[in-house]
Amino acid sequence: MNMLKVTNLKVSYGGIEALKGISFDVEQGQIVTLIGANGAGKSTTLRAISGLVKPASGSINFMGQDITNLNPQRIVSTGISLVPEGRRVFVNLTVKENLKIGAYLRQDKDEIEETIQDIYRRFPRLKEREWQLAGTLSGGEQQMLAVGRAMMARPKLMMMDEPSLGLAPLVVKDIFSIIRDLKSEGITILLIEQNANAALRCADFGLVLETGRITLTGTGESLLNNEQVKEAYLGAD
Amino acid sequence: MKQKRKITPGAVATAVIVIAIYAAVFISEQFLPPTSMLFTVLKKGATYALVAVSMNLLNGFTGLFSLGQAGFMLIGAYTYAVLTIPVSQRAAVYQYYDGGIIQFALPVIPAIILAGLLAALCALLIGLPVLRLKSDYLAIATLGFAEIMRSIFQWDKLGPLTNGSNMLRLFPTFNDFNIKNADGEVVVYLSTLIPFLISGVCILIIVLLIRSTYGRAFIAIRDDEVAAEAMGINLAHHKRSAFCISSFFAGVGGAMLAMYMNSVQAKSFTSAMTYEILLIVVIGGIGSVTGSCLSSFLFVACSEWWLRFLDQKQVIGGWEVPLLRNGFRLVVFSIIIMIVVLFFRKGIMGDKELWDLFNRKKKKEGAQG
Numbered sequence: 001m002n003m004l005k006v007t008n009l010k011v012s013y014g015g016i017e018a019l020k021g022i023s024f025d026v027e028q029g030q031i032v033t034l035i036g037a038n039g040a041g042k043s044t045t046l047r048a049i050s051g052l053v054k055p056a057s058g059s060i061n062f063m064g065q066d067i068t069n070l071n072p073q074r075i076v077s078t079g080i081s082l083v084p085e086g087r088r089v090f091v092n093l094t095v096k097e098n099l100k101i102g103a104y105l106r107q108d109k110d111e112i113e114e115t116i117q118d119i120y121r122r123f124p125r126l127k128e129r130e131w132q133l134a135g136t137l138s139g140g141e142q143q144m145l146a147v148g149r150a151m152m153a154r155p156k157l158m159m160m161d162e163p164s165l166g167l168a169p170l171v172v173k174d175i176f177s178i179i180r181d182l183k184s185e186g187i188t189i190l191l192i193e194q195n196a197n198a199a200l201r202c203a204d205f206g207l208v209l210e211t212g213r214i215t216l217t218g219t220g221e222s223l224l225n226n227e228q229v230k231e232a233y234l235g236a237d
Numbered sequence: 238m239k240q241k242r243k244i245t246p247g248a249v250a251t252a253v254i255v256i257a258i259y260a261a262v263f264i265s266e267q268f269l270p271p272t273s274m275l276f277t278v279l280k281k282g283a284t285y286a287l288v289a290v291s292m293n294l295l296n297g298f299t300g301l302f303s304l305g306q307a308g309f310m311l312i313g314a315y316t317y318a319v320l321t322i323p324v325s326q327r328a329a330v331y332q333y334y335d336g337g338i339i340q341f342a343l344p345v346i347p348a349i350i351l352a353g354l355l356a357a358l359c360a361l362l363i364g365l366p367v368l369r370l371k372s373d374y375l376a377i378a379t380l381g382f383a384e385i386m387r388s389i390f391q392w393d394k395l396g397p398l399t400n401g402s403n404m405l406r407l408f409p410t411f412n413d414f415n416i417k418n419a420d421g422e423v424v425v426y427l428s429t430l431i432p433f434l435i436s437g438v439c440i441l442i443i444v445l446l447i448r449s450t451y452g453r454a455f456i457a458i459r460d461d462e463v464a465a466e467a468m469g470i471n472l473a474h475h476k477r478s479a480f481c482i483s484s485f486f487a488g489v490g491g492a493m494l495a496m497y498m499n500s501v502q503a504k505s506f507t508s509a510m511t512y513e514i515l516l517i518v519v520i521g522g523i524g525s526v527t528g529s530c531l532s533s534f535l536f537v538a539c540s541e542w543w544l545r546f547l548d549q550k551q552v553i554g555g556w557e558v559p560l561l562r563n564g565f566r567l568v569v570f571s572i573i574i575m576i577v578v579l580f581f582r583k584g585i586m587g588d589k590e591l592w593d594l595f596n597r598k599k600k601k602e603g604a605q606g
Binding site: 050072077082090091093101104153 | 457
């Protein structure tokens, strides 16, 4: 089943077209990754889906509902969470307060504490740092917190913008294993990565974005073995 | 699973200190002469503390740099004064306007609340266009608003309501709270405790707000607008509500300032007043409520009392200290401020609260034991 259906999406920033009409589907329960160079329009795609920028034209459909022109609050409550680029945790709030902000739109206030405990079980490091200000965490811990915060909204689709950016190689490995765990729990993931190699390895499906257009699509494996992709994004060997 | 609110040792210690201060204020008021400078400082300090905390809520916690505080205080002060002047005194106050158009008087507490509400309403109206602006532009727009208010309230055509550029007076002040016996002698002094009570209640409300889910959203907006929006926080709504809440308490602070000064005149609500409050917020620590309270008393004490001697000739053992003359106080004051800004850039408290200090100490002791 297509969970997310993006059709002919165009976004411009002050006259410059960042997305020149892209169409793709995200199937439920899969990891779909968008790869591409800087400025290809990867982040813009996520920002448009989460309602942070208004598309110039095209449509975005999520679980049968047209969300193209909804505001970010409504989109979060339909079940789409964003883990923004560069983690963007709230540095002056504690770890726990950050998590609570993630549940800001949830109505079932009594069950929030339960979700927090779930997240602590998954990331014991966050439990240890519960009362610490998020600004004092390491990069990897902040990324865990950003993922945990997005999970607080109990999303059906989680969009991650460069989760491995600026992290040590060992931590990057952790992050990708977290992404696989989320998938095994039934959360659909739309992933943007500079680290195309790791992203395609864990993705079911991949899309290559070049200056606002999708130029190549295929399963993660087929793109990994594609000569063009190898040359442009994986480094020729 | 219900969430349990933990009462931290810091909260207990803070509560004890606050109660002790209130008790000390009450007791000293009964025994020291009421003309002592101490009480002037305490009354004005309590008033400024509330306004500073309200400014901190907006500038420190929500990250909206607004300089409209004096304007909202002006609205609050006038609302309070206009609504509480006893009907029998109106002819004397509004002598150039045939006693004015309002011919009723409200009790003090409803008038104070209305003062806050009217300030909040004005904030709501000007917030619609102004809150689209960011940082410096917002500051300039709100500063302009305050200046416009100052002129409007002095406008002759509004005289029957605002008494034009003449002062409003004869409304209930802090001194009217003193309990007197039949002969008119004061039995129990309450004139300093009352501003402490009003400020205390308002600041407590602000603290509870900041620590609620709703208030955490303000801090989230300050830390990262984009991430906050991605979490589903409605930026426009929260900015507007922070602006209105802050203005409400600035309005209440304005009403208190009117009670402190015994008279109200629009021309005294200058932008310099906003800067004084901004200074208090910066010295106390942006993002610290207790810091704002502490620094407001320090600031008022220095400007009104402790540094007064610098304005007069001082002779020490036959030697006349040079430079001391009228106005020198302000020079010294400016130097102190420069030192604070240069060497204590985060203010007295930084972004810590009084209770954080106790909690941390407790943790350290725990680590040693």
